[in-house]
Structure formats: C-alpha cells, structure tokens
Amino acid sequence: MKKIWKFLVHHVQEDFNLRAYLLTFLFLTVSVYVNYSLDFEDTFLDTQKGFLKFFYYFLFYGFAYYSTMAIVFFSKKGSTFFRERDFWIRSVLALAALSLDGSQPYLHSIVNALAPAQLQYWVYKVANNLIGFVNILLPLLLFHRYYDHNRKHYYGLQVQHFDTRPYFVLLLIMLPLIVGASFEPSFVKQYPMYKVTAAHTYLGVPEWVTVACYEVAYGLDFITVEFLFRGFMVIGMMHVVGRNAVLAMAVTYCYLHFGKPAGEAVSSIFGGYILGVVAYETKGVWGGVIVHVGIAWLMELVAFLQKLR
Numbered sequence: 001m002k003k004i005w006k007f008l009v010h011h012v013q014e015d016f017n018l019r020a021y022l023l024t025f026l027f028l029t030v031s032v033y034v035n036y037s038l039d040f041e042d043t044f045l046d047t048q049k050g051f052l053k054f055f056y057y058f059l060f061y062g063f064a065y066y067s068t069m070a071i072v073f074f075s076k077k078g079s080t081f082f083r084e085r086d087f088w089i090r091s092v093l094a095l096a097a098l099s100l101d102g103s104q105p106y107l108h109s110i111v112n113a114l115a116p117a118q119l120q121y122w123v124y125k126v127a128n129n130l131i132g133f134v135n136i137l138l139p140l141l142l143f144h145r146y147y148d149h150n151r152k153h154y155y156g157l158q159v160q161h162f163d164t165r166p167y168f169v170l171l172l173i174m175l176p177l178i179v180g181a182s183f184e185p186s187f188v189k190q191y192p193m194y195k196v197t198a199a200h201t202y203l204g205v206p207e208w209v210t211v212a213c214y215e216v217a218y219g220l221d222f223i224t225v226e227f228l229f230r231g232f233m234v235i236g237m238m239h240v241v242g243r244n245a246v247l248a249m250a251v252t253y254c255y256l257h258f259g260k261p262a263g264e265a266v267s268s269i270f271g272g273y274i275l276g277v278v279a280y281e282t283k284g285v286w287g288g289v290i291v292h293v294g295i296a297w298l299m300e301l302v303a304f305l306q307k308l309r
Helices: 002-015 018-038 050-075 085-103 107-114 120-130 132-147 165-181 185-190 199-203 207-235 244-256 262-282 286-308
Strands: none
Touching: 002 165, 002 244, 002 262, 018 050, 018 244, 018 262, 050 085, 050 244, 085 132, 085 207, 085 244, 107 120, 120 132, 120 199, 120 207, 132 207, 165 286, 185 262, 185 286, 199 207, 207 244, 207 262, 207 286, 244 262, 262 286
C-alpha cells in the first residue's frame, strides 16, 4: 500500500490543478445525478438497437471523455493536445472500441441464429464477456503493430519487475467494504451477475460447470477493460496528453458504470483514478487486473453467499 500511496502523492503533486479538478467534480456530480434521476443508461441507451445503439454509446462516452479533456485544456496553460492529429486518432479509436463493446449491436442476432433456444441466454452472457477480446484487444493490438510499433510498452501488457503484494493487500482492505455493501438492496438486485438458467440441464452437466464457465468469462472481461482504460487510454495516451490522461479516463470509466448501482458508479471514479495513476507510474496494467478481477469475483462470491442466507 505504501507504494500505491507514493504513486498517488506524486501524481497529484504533478497533475493537480484546482480549476480542472473542481470543474471535473462538478461535471461528474451533475452527470451522476442526471443519469440516476432519469435512469438514462437503462431506459434510453440499452433500449436502442443495431448501429444506432453504437452511435448513441459513442456520443455518450465521447461526451464524458471530451468534456473532461476540454476542462483540462482550458484550465491548464500550455495545453496543445486538441490541435494534435495523434490525439484525435487515438481517442476516437478508444471510444469506438468502448462503444462497440458496450452496445454489442450484432451479438444477439448471432447467438439467436447459432445457439439452441435453451442455451441462448447463457451463451449470450458468456459471449458478452468474452467478445471484448475481439472488440477491444484485437483492434488495439493491431493499432500498436501498424501505428505504434516503436513504443515497446504494448499499452501495459508486458510483465517487468512486477510486485503483486500491494494489490492483494488492497483486495483485503476492500473485502469488508464489499461485505457491507452486500446487505444493500441495490447490491442484492444486481449481484450475482450469473443468473440461473436451464443451460446445465440441456447440456447434461452439473450446474457448477455452467456457473464456472460464466464466472471465468466474467473475470476475463476485466482484462480487456483494464487494457482499454488503464492501458490504451492512459499508457497509450501519455505521450500525447501526459498526466491529463488519468482524469479523462476516470470520468469515462464512471460513465461505464452508469447501468450499475449508484454507489458502484461513484466508487468507480476513485477506483478508476487510483488504477490509472498506478498504470501511469508503472507502465503496466496487471496490478489493475488483479484488483479488478479480485473485486469482481469477491462480489460474486459474497452475493452467492447472501442468496444462501
């Protein structure tokens, strides 16, 4: 934890601008209030279909990202990134990958066409968690190969002098908070993410097999999330926007959580910011993967135990 704390102190000392941070706080406050007052993400974005859904998600995430970048641009003297072609290429690619993964305009049709009716819901939920390797990981690695090959960080995927201890300590600190949150009605309504289906009956396997398949896919999804947010949007953007990458990423990451309980969306701001700082300082994403996957599986485990009470 001392190492993570040092990263945070150093980053804030280098990056903090009262106007930029205050305006970003106000922007996030209004965003969270409007979304949860109108239930915007669930009642509008999720109800769209096809390419239109992708387009609205792009506007949604683009509004979060570019609004924050505009706040930073006009708050910090000497900022020039809005005039740089590289910034627009990278940011549009990141937001397009995120919007494609969030909207999934084609996945339902493919699953319905290929899977038996008894398996469709389960197959969709598993595929929905794995498709990030196609929507996010593949295009960004191709971008690295053909556009960014001179940068050897691979957006944080390399493992070099990696100390896992601080991240497991962080998980231990989070455990009592997760247990406490599990007694909230909104938590019980949202988790566990796995919903009981007849898939195991159709496949002729014990139910734990279909649960395990889903939970593994659910955990793997956070690798692509970390790769996009902390890898590409921080490490891949740092030479263009510097430390400003962390704040804009954290705001966009909060928007990603707008379909979940409000408390989770608010906590994602701090979690996203901390993991972004760690990624910036270490040039790696695997610490974030440990924390993210660990928290996700702990929440699933606690929720399953709550169902047994």
